[in-house]
Amino acid sequence: MSKKKFKFDFWSGVTLAIMAVFIIFLIYPLLSLVVQAFKDPGSESFTLANFSKFFSKKYYYTTMINSFKVTICVTVLAILIGAPLAYIMKTMKIRGKAVLEILIMISMLSPPFIGAYSWVLLSGRNGVLTRFLTNVLGIQNPPSIYGFGGILLVFTLKLFPFIYLYVGGALKKVDVALGEAAESLGCSGIKKVFTLILPLVLPSLLAGGLLVFMNSLADFGTPMLIGEGFRTMPVIIYDEYISEMGGQANFASALSTMMIIFTAGLFLIQKYIVNKKSFTMSSMRPIEAKKVKGMKNILAHLFVYFVVFLAIIPQITVMFTSFLKTKGTQFVGGSAFSSATYSFDSYKKIFEKMKTPIINTFTFGLIAIIIIIIIGMLGAYVTVRKKNIFTNILDTVTMFPYIIPGSVLGITLLVTFSKGSLPLGGTAIIIIVAFVIRRLPYTLRSSAAILYQLSPSVEEASISLGASPVKTFFKVTTRMMLPGVFAGAIMSWITVITELSSSIMLYVTKTQTLSVAIFTEVLRASYGTAAALSTILTLTTVISLLIFFKFSGSKEVSM
Amino acid sequence: MSVQIHVENVIKKYGDNVIIPNLSVDIENGELFTLLGPSGCGKTTLLRMIAGFNSIEGGQIKFNNDVINDLPAHKRNIGMVFQSYAIFPHLTVRQNVEYGMKMRKVKKTIMKKKVDDILHVVRIDTYQNRLPERLSGGQQQRVALARAIVIEPTVLLMDEPLSNLDAKLRIEMRSAIKDIQKKVGITTVYVTHDQEEALAISDRIAVMKDGVIQQVGKPFEIYLRPKNIFVASFIGHSNVFKATIEVLDKKVYVKFENGFKVEMTNLVDTVVNGQEVKVSVRPEEFTIGENGFKGTITSSTFLGKYVNYTVNFNQNIIEELEGNIEFTQDLNTFSKIFEVGGSIGLELNLNKINVYTADGQTSLIKGVN
Numbered sequence: 001m002s003k004k005k006f007k008f009d010f011w012s013g014v015t016l017a018i019m020a021v022f023i024i025f026l027i028y029p030l031l032s033l034v035v036q037a038f039k040d041p042g043s044e045s046f047t048l049a050n051f052s053k054f055f056s057k058k059y060y061y062t063t064m065i066n067s068f069k070v071t072i073c074v075t076v077l078a079i080l081i082g083a084p085l086a087y088i089m090k091t092m093k094i095r096g097k098a099v100l101e102i103l104i105m106i107s108m109l110s111p112p113f114i115g116a117y118s119w120v121l122l123s124g125r126n127g128v129l130t131r132f133l134t135n136v137l138g139i140q141n142p143p144s145i146y147g148f149g150g151i152l153l154v155f156t157l158k159l160f161p162f163i164y165l166y167v168g169g170a171l172k173k174v175d176v177a178l179g180e181a182a183e184s185l186g187c188s189g190i191k192k193v194f195t196l197i198l199p200l201v202l203p204s205l206l207a208g209g210l211l212v213f214m215n216s217l218a219d220f221g222t223p224m225l226i227g228e229g230f231r232t233m234p235v236i237i238y239d240e241y242i243s244e245m246g247g248q249a250n251f252a253s254a255l256s257t258m259m260i261i262f263t264a265g266l267f268l269i270q271k272y273i274v275n276k277k278s279f280t281m282s283s284m285r286p287i288e289a290k291k292v293k294g295m296k297n298i299l300a301h302l303f304v305y306f307v308v309f310l311a312i313i314p315q316i317t318v319m320f321t322s323f324l325k326t327k328g329t330q331f332v333g334g335s336a337f338s339s340a341t342y343s344f345d346s347y348k349k350i351f352e353k354m355k356t357p358i359i360n361t362f363t364f365g366l367i368a369i370i371i372i373i374i375i376g377m378l379g380a381y382v383t384v385r386k387k388n389i390f391t392n393i394l395d396t397v398t399m400f401p402y403i404i405p406g407s408v409l410g411i412t413l414l415v416t417f418s419k420g421s422l423p424l425g426g427t428a429i430i431i432i433v434a435f436v437i438r439r440l441p442y443t444l445r446s447s448a449a450i451l452y453q454l455s456p457s458v459e460e461a462s463i464s465l466g467a468s469p470v471k472t473f474f475k476v477t478t479r480m481m482l483p484g485v486f487a488g489a490i491m492s493w494i495t496v497i498t499e500l501s502s503s504i505m506l507y508v509t510k511t512q513t514l515s516v517a518i519f520t521e522v523l524r525a526s527y528g529t530a531a532a533l534s535t536i537l538t539l540t541t542v543i544s545l546l547i548f549f550k551f552s553g554s555k556e557v558s559m
Numbered sequence: 560m561s562v563q564i565h566v567e568n569v570i571k572k573y574g575d576n577v578i579i580p581n582l583s584v585d586i587e588n589g590e591l592f593t594l595l596g597p598s599g600c601g602k603t604t605l606l607r608m609i610a611g612f613n614s615i616e617g618g619q620i621k622f623n624n625d626v627i628n629d630l631p632a633h634k635r636n637i638g639m640v641f642q643s644y645a646i647f648p649h650l651t652v653r654q655n656v657e658y659g660m661k662m663r664k665v666k667k668t669i670m671k672k673k674v675d676d677i678l679h680v681v682r683i684d685t686y687q688n689r690l691p692e693r694l695s696g697g698q699q700q701r702v703a704l705a706r707a708i709v710i711e712p713t714v715l716l717m718d719e720p721l722s723n724l725d726a727k728l729r730i731e732m733r734s735a736i737k738d739i740q741k742k743v744g745i746t747t748v749y750v751t752h753d754q755e756e757a758l759a760i761s762d763r764i765a766v767m768k769d770g771v772i773q774q775v776g777k778p779f780e781i782y783l784r785p786k787n788i789f790v791a792s793f794i795g796h797s798n799v800f801k802a803t804i805e806v807l808d809k810k811v812y813v814k815f816e817n818g819f820k821v822e823m824t825n826l827v828d829t830v831v832n833g834q835e836v837k838v839s840v841r842p843e844e845f846t847i848g849e850n851g852f853k854g855t856i857t858s859s860t861f862l863g864k865y866v867n868y869t870v871n872f873n874q875n876i877i878e879e880l881e882g883n884i885e886f887t888q889d890l891n892t893f894s895k896i897f898e899v900g901g902s903i904g905l906e907l908n909l910n911k912i913n914v915y916t917a918d919g920q921t922s923l924i925k926g927v928n
Contacts, residue, residue: 460612461645461703463633465659465710472633479649 010470011386014378015394021375022397024422025433029412030260030404036253036415050254060236064258067217067232070148074155074216075209081156082163083205085307087193088300089164090171093291095301100308102545107311108161109541111498111515113221114534115154117522118314119145120226121321121531146228154222157311159212166208170201173281176288200281203274210270214263218405220501221519233259234407234501241411241505249415256408263403315538322346322535326528346532354529356510357517358536364428364513365497368435372492375436376443377478377485384451385459399445401438409438410505426508434502439495443488450484451477483552490548494541561746562622562713563588564609570617571604571770578604579770581618586748587763591740593749595757596767597793602750603718605767609748610716611635622713638707638745642719644699646691652702653678653687659710677709680739697728704736708743715740715747721756733760754794758782766790783911784927788837788919796885797839799878799919806832813838813914816876819851821909826923835917837878840907842867842887848906852876856897857883865889866896870903 040047054060089097123129123145133142144150174197182188182196198205220234227235233255241252292300325343350358383395401409413434418425424433458480462472500515507516514537521530564586571579579601586592594602607613609620611632619626627635647655656677660670678684681701691699700720707715720736721729737760740747751757757764758778766773766781766789774786785791788799805812805820811830814820815838830836845851854870866888877884886905888897897903914923922928 455643455645457641457643457645458647460610460632461639461641461706462647462658463612464610464635464637464639464716465706466633466636466662467658468631468633471662476647479647 011382012390015382015386015390018375018379018382019390019394019397022394022400022437025413026400026437027397029416030400032416033253033408033412034257036250037257038254039250041250050251051258053251054254054258063231063233063236066148066230067234070151070155070223070232071213071217073152074159075213077152077156078160078163078212079205079209081307082160082208083167083201085160085304086164086167086171087197088304089289090168090287091289092297092300093289094304097289100304102549103308103312104161104164105545106315106538106542107158107308108165109494109498109545110315110538111500111518111534111541112158112215112219113225113500113515113519113522114318114538115158115314116150116222116225117518117530117534118317118321119150119154120522121317121527122313124226146226147230150226151223151230151232154226155216155219157314158222159215160307161311162211162215163205163208166204166211167201170204170281171197172286174200174287175281176285179287203277203279206270206274206277210266213266214403217259217263218407218501220405220407220504225519225522234405237407237411238504249411252411253415256405256411259405259408260403263405267403318531318534318538321527322531324528324531346528350529350532350536354517354533357512357514357533360428360512361497361514361537364432364435364511365493368432368439368496369489369493371432371436372440372443372496373485373489375440376447376488376492377481379440379444380447380451380481381473381477384448385456399441402441404438406434406438406499406501407505409434410502413502414505425506426511428511431503431506431511431513434506435496435499438499438502439492442491442495443485446488446491447481447485450481454480486548486552490544494544497540498537561589561744564714564746564748565621566605566609566618567621568618569605569608569615569620571601571608571613572616577770582770582772583618584765584772584775586746589744589746590762591737591747591749591760593751593757593761593764594767595751595754595764595794598752600767601770602752602767604770606716606718606748606750609714610637610639636710636713638710638712638715640700640703640707640715640717640720642722644696644703644723646694646699646702646706648691651688651690652683652694655691655702656687656706656709659706663710673709677705680742681705681708681735696724697732700724700732701735704739708739708745712745715745717747717749719751720749722751722753729756730759736760758794766793768793784922784924785839785913786922786927788839788915791839791913791915795841797841797913798884800838800840800876801878802836802838802914804830804832804834804836806830815852817852817872821907823909823914825910825925826914827925827928830923836923837915837917837919839913839915840884841911842885843889844908844911845886845905846908847888847904849904851904851906853902853904854884856899856901856903859897859899861896864891868897868903870905 037050038046038048040049054064088094089100094100119127121127123142127145130142133139145153178196178200179192182192187195218234220238223230223232223235224238237252237255237259240255241249291297323342323344324346325341326345326349379394379398382391383398413430414425417423417430424430454477459469459472459477462476463469467475497513498515499513500519503513503516504519507513512520514533518530518533518537521527521533566582566584566586569579569582570577582601582605594605596602604613608615611627611630615628619628621627622635647658650658653674656674657670660673665673675684678687681704683698683701683705686694686698691702694702703720717736721732724732733756749757749760758781761778763775763777764781765775768789774781774790776784781790782794785794785797788797791797792799800815802813802815804826805814810822811824811826812820812822813836852870852872854872856868857871858869860867868886868888869883870886871883886903915921916923
C-alpha cells in the first residue's frame with residue numbers, strides 16, 4: 001500500500017531550492033577553493049608547494065603563531081572578565097543593571113573594527129590619551145595601541161560580552177535550591193562557586209569561548225588597522241589575495257584552506273566536549289540578585305562599571321569625534337577634548353559625497369534580511385518537521401558558515417564567480433549572497449529552536465479543519481514561529497549591516513557599504529568622515545536593537 | 560452527515576516495528592466508541608490512522624463504503640480534539656471556531672449563525688473575543704470541541720481530551736462531551752487510558768493491548784463479563800484465584816486450593832473434570848460468611864460509602880505473590896467495620912464471578928466468547 005515512497009511535494013521543492021542555493025554559493029566555491037590551494041599557479045598541476053611556501057618562510061608562518069597567540073589570550077581574558085561579570089550581575093543587586101545590560105549588548109553588536117579605530121583616536125600616535133600622557137604628564141613612550149597588546153585590548157573588550165551572555169543565560173537556569181543544597185552539605189562561598197556553579201555553567205562557558213575564539217581568529221579589520229608589524233592570518237590572506245589579483249589566488253586559497261581546517265577542527269572538538277558534558281537544567285526558582293553590603297558591594301560596582309565603561313568607550317569616542325570640525329582630513333584645533341571646535345562638517349561631507357554606501361547598506365541589507373527570513377523559516381520547517389536524509393544534510397550545510405571566516409568566504413565567492421558562466425564579480429548580487437550565506441544561521445537556528453517547542457498538534461488541528469499542509473504552514477505555523485524568527489533575524493540584520501570581512505573582498509566602488517567606507521576612510525586617515533559614518537552605523541544598530549526589545553518585550557537576542 | 564467507520568485488517572508498522580499487526584473493528588453510525596488501553600497499546604496510533612496523520616501499511620479504513628486510505632487528512636472532513644487542545648494561540652476564541660468554516664468558504668451569514676449556536680452549546684459565548692492564553696484548561700477544551708464540531712465533520716476524533724484537566728473538571732467535561740455528542744449525533748472515536756472515564760462516557764468500548772483488540776462491548780458487558788484476565792484486571796480491580804473444575808453428578812463445581820467448593824451453573828459445556836482454571840473476583844463480589852475463605856485483615860481504607868480492605872490468606876490460593884486480596888464492603892449492607900489484624904471469612908457472589916482457562920485467555924462463562 002502506501003509505503004514510504006518519495007513524493008515530490010512543496011516541501012521537497014523547498015528543500016531542493018535551499019540546497020541548490022548552498023551548493024552553488026557555498027559548497028562549490030569552497031571545493032574550488034580547496035582545489036586552487038593544491039594547484040601550481042603557473043602550470044595548473046597539483047602540488048603542495050603553496051603549503052610548503054607557507055611553512056618554510058618565517059614571514060608567513062609567524063602569522064599563524066600570532067593568530068593563535070592572540071586568539072588564545074583573548075579567549076582566556078574574555079572568560080576572566082565575562083564570567084565574573086555575569087556572576088556578579090546575576091547574583092548581586094547592581095544599580096542601573098538594565099542600562100548596563102543594554103550597553104554591553106551594544107558594545108557586542110557594534111561593528112568590530114570601530115573598536116580598533118576609536119582606540120586609535122584615543123591612544124594612537126596622535127591620540128588624545130597619548131598626547132595627554134606625553135604633553136601633560138610628561139611620560140615618554142606611553143603604552144602603544146599598535147601591535148599585540150592593542151589587538152588584545154580591542155578584541156577582549158569587544159568579545160567578553162559573548163561570555164557574559166552565555167554564562168548569564170546558563171546562570172538563569174540554575175535553581176536556587178542547588179546552591180542551598182550545597183550549603184546544607186557544608187559547601188559555601190568561593191568553594192561553592194568552583195565546585196557547583198562553575199561545572200553547571202561549563203557547557204555554556206565553552207560554547208561562548210568557542211564563539212570568542214572563532215571571532216578573534218577570523219577578524220580581519222582590527223589587526224589590519226592596528227596590527228602594524230604584528231600580522232595575523234586573515235591579514236596575510238587579504239594581502240596575498242590583493243597582490244595575487246588577476247592571478248589564480250592559489251596561495252591565498254591555501255591559507256584559507258588552513259584556516260577552515262583549524263576552525264572546523266575546533267568546532268568539532270567543542271561539539272564533542274559539550275555533547276559529552278551536556279545536561280539539561282530547568283529551574284523553578286532561578287537565582288535572584290541579592291543586595292550585598294559593605295566593601296563587597298563597592299568592589300562589585302566598581303568592577304562592573306569599569307568594565308562596561310571600557311567596553312562602551314569606542315562608541316562614545318566615535319560619536320564625539322564625528323562632531324569635531326575638520327579641515328581636509330585633519331581636525332581643526334586637534335582632537336583634544338579641551339581645544340576642540342564642533343561642527344556638522346563631517347556629516348555634511350558624507351551626505352554630499354558618500355550617500356552611496358549608506359543607501360547600499362540599507363538596500364542590500366533589507367534584501368538580504370528578507371531572503372534570510374524566508375529561507376530561515378522554510379529551512380527550519382523542513383529540517384525540524386520533515387526529517388529525512390536530505391533535510392539532515394541541509395541542516396549541517398547551513399551551519400557551515402558559522403565556522404568559515406568572512407574573508408575566506410569572500411575570497412571563495414570571488415574566485416568562483418569573478419569569471420566563468422555566472423560572472424557576479426563586482427555586482428550587488430554577490431554581496432547580498434555573502435550576507436545571506438554568512439548570516440542565515442542565526443535566523444535558521446532560532447526559527448528551528450522555536451519550532452521544536454511548538455506542538456505539532458496545533459498544525460494537525462488546522463489540517464483536520466480542512467487546511468492543506470502548505471496552507472497550514474502559512475496560516476498557522478509561520479504566525480507561531482514569529483517570535484523565534486525575529487529573535488534570530490535581529491542578529492542577522494545587525495551583523496549584515498556591520499559586515500566587513502567578506503564585503504571588503506567583494507566590493508567595488510559602486511557597491512561599497514557603510515562598513516567598507518568607514519574602513520577605507522580610516523585607512524585614508526579621514527577620521528572625521530569615518531566617525532560620522534560609524535555613528536550612523538552604530539545608531540542604526542542601537543535603534544534596531546531597541547525596536548526589537550520594544551516589540552518582542554524581551555531583552556534577549558538569539559545567537 | 561454521520562457515517563459508519565469500518566477498519567478492516569489494518570496494519571501499522573514503523574520500519575520493522577509492528578505496532579498494530581492486524582486489526583478490524585466496525586464503529587456504528589452516531590455512537591461514541593472508545594479505544595481503551597494502557598499506554599503503548601496502539602490506541603492513539605489507530606486514531607491517527609483514522610484521522611490521516613499516520614500512514615496505513617496494510618488493510619483499509621472505510622467511511623461508509625468509501626476507502627479513505629489515500630485521502631489526505633485535510634480532505635477527510637474529520638473533527639479532531641487533541642490532548643493538548645491545540646488551540647491556535649494567535650486567534651481569539653471565535654476566530655478559532657471560525658477557522659474550519661473559513662477553510663470551507665462558508666457564507667458569512669451562515670457562519671455567524673453556526674458559530675453563535677455552537678459557542679452557546681459549549682457555553683463559551685461569553686469568552687468569544689478572548690485570546691486562548693487567558694482561558695482555563697476546561698474552557699480551552701470547550702473551544703477545541705466547538706471548533707471540531709462546528710464544521711459538521713463526518714466523524715469526531717478525540718485523543719485523551721480530558722487527561723490534562725483536574726479530577727473534578729474531568730467529570731464535568733465528560734458529561735458535557737457526552738451530552739453534546741448525543742445532541743449532534745456524530746460518530747465519535749474517543750481514546751483514553753482511564754477506564755473509569757471510558758465506562759462513564761462510551762456507548763461501546765474496545766479494550767486494546769499490544770495493538771490487538773481484546774474485547775469490544777458495552778461498558779457493563781466489559782465490566783461484568785470480561786473476555787479474559789487482562790480485561791478483567793485492566794477494567795477495575797480483580798482478585799485472581801487458582802482453582803480446579805470438579806464434575807460430580809452432572810453438576811459443575813469450582814474447587815479452590817483451600818478446599819472451598821462452589822457450584823457454578825453458568826459455565827460452558829466444554830469444561831472437564833480436573834481442568835485447572837482461574838477465577839476472577841472483584842472486591843465487591845465477596846460476601847461475608849464463614850464457609851469460604853478465611854483470612855486476616857492487613858489494612859483498611861475508609862472511603863465514605865465503602866470500606867476497602869486488603870486481606871491476607873495463609874494458603875497459596877491466589878495468583879498474586881503477596882497473597883493479599885482486596886475486598887470492598889458496602890456500608891449500606893454491613894454496618895460492622897472490621898479492625899486491622901482481625902480475621903474475616905469471605906464467600907462469593909456466584910452470579911458475578913468470572914472463570915477463565917488456566918492461561919487466562921478465554922472466559923468459561925456461557926455466552927461470553
